[in-house]
Every structure is written in C-alpha cells, then in structure tokens.
Amino acid sequence: xxxxxxxxxxxxxGDRDTLPTIxxxxxxxxxxxxxxAMMMGIVTLAPEAVxxxxxxxxxxxxxxxxxxxxxxxxxxxxxxxxxxxYMIPGGTPHSGSSVDGCVVIDVFSPPRxxxxxxxxxxxxxxxx
Numbered sequence: 410x411x412x413x414x415x416x417x418x419x420x421x422x423g424d425r426d427t428l429p430t431i432x433x434x435x436x437x438x439x440x441x442x443x444x445x446a447m448m449m450g451i452v453t454l455a456p457e458a459v460x461x462x463x464x465x466x467x468x469x470x471x472x473x474x475x476x477x478x479x480x481x482x483x484x485x486x487x488x489x490x491x492x493x494x495y496m497i498p499g500g501t502p503h504s505g506s507s508v509d510g511c512v513v514i515d516v517f518s519p520p521r522x523x524x525x526x527x528x529x530x531x532x533x534x535x536x537x
Contacts, residue, residue, distance in 0.1 A: 441528035476511030
C-alpha cells in the first residue's frame with residue numbers, strides 16, 4: 410500500500426450530532442467534516458428551502474438520505490429521493506429546493522474554502 414501524504418490532517422471520529430454546523434443560507438444547515446483533499450457535509454434543507462443557482466470550482470458528489478430534493482444541474486432538472494446520487498462537475502451551475510424538506514450528503518473536492526472557514530469558526534464557538 411502506498412501512503413499518500415495529506416499535510417496537516419489528523420484522523421477524525423465523530424457522529425452527525427457532533428459535527429460543526431453551519432448555515433450557509435437561510436433554511437439550510439450543514440454538519441461539516443473537512444479533510445485535506447475533500448470535505449463532507451450532511452445537509453438539511455428545511456421545508457420550502459431554496460439553494461439558489463450558483464457555481465463553484467469544486468467537484469460535488471451527493472447522496473439523498475431523506476425526503477425529495479428538486480435539483481437543477483446545468484440545463485436538467487430532476488426530483489430525486491432517498492438512495493439517489495448525483496455528481497456535479499466543478500464550474501457547473503446548479504440549484505436545489507425541497508417542498509417538504511430533505512437531508513443529503515454532499516462531498517466536495519477540493520474542500521470548499523468558504524464552508525471550511527465557517528465550520529472552523531463554528532467549531533471554535535461550540536468548543537468554547
């Protein structure tokens with residue numbers, strides 16, 4: 410097995426309830442775990458929450474745990490539910506909404522610097 414060095418990263422254990430939680434936009438809460446080359450967010454959209462159309466350079470892969478999310482990726486819109494997966498190439502415009510609320514897991518590579526900083530700040534507040 411070949412070791413792949415990841416600077417300044419230590420193994421982390423926890424559970425959903427102990428992750429630093431951020432609220433990047435109203436109605437969207439995300440428990441965040443940040444590594445050196447990727448990050449994971451457990452994202453909860455409240456009923457009627459909307460993630461407006463946006464793009465970022467990070468590749469994004471997701472998995473729907475609960476509820477139904479309406480996602481638009483590029484020019485395609487789909488309603489997807491538990492067990493569905495998606496992959497959004499970096500730079501691709503996308504949005505999401507949920508009528509009744511939902512929970513998804515999003516993985517970003519590389520980590521989103523804006524979310525990582527919010528999570529670091531939230532972690533500092535939670536441990537104080």
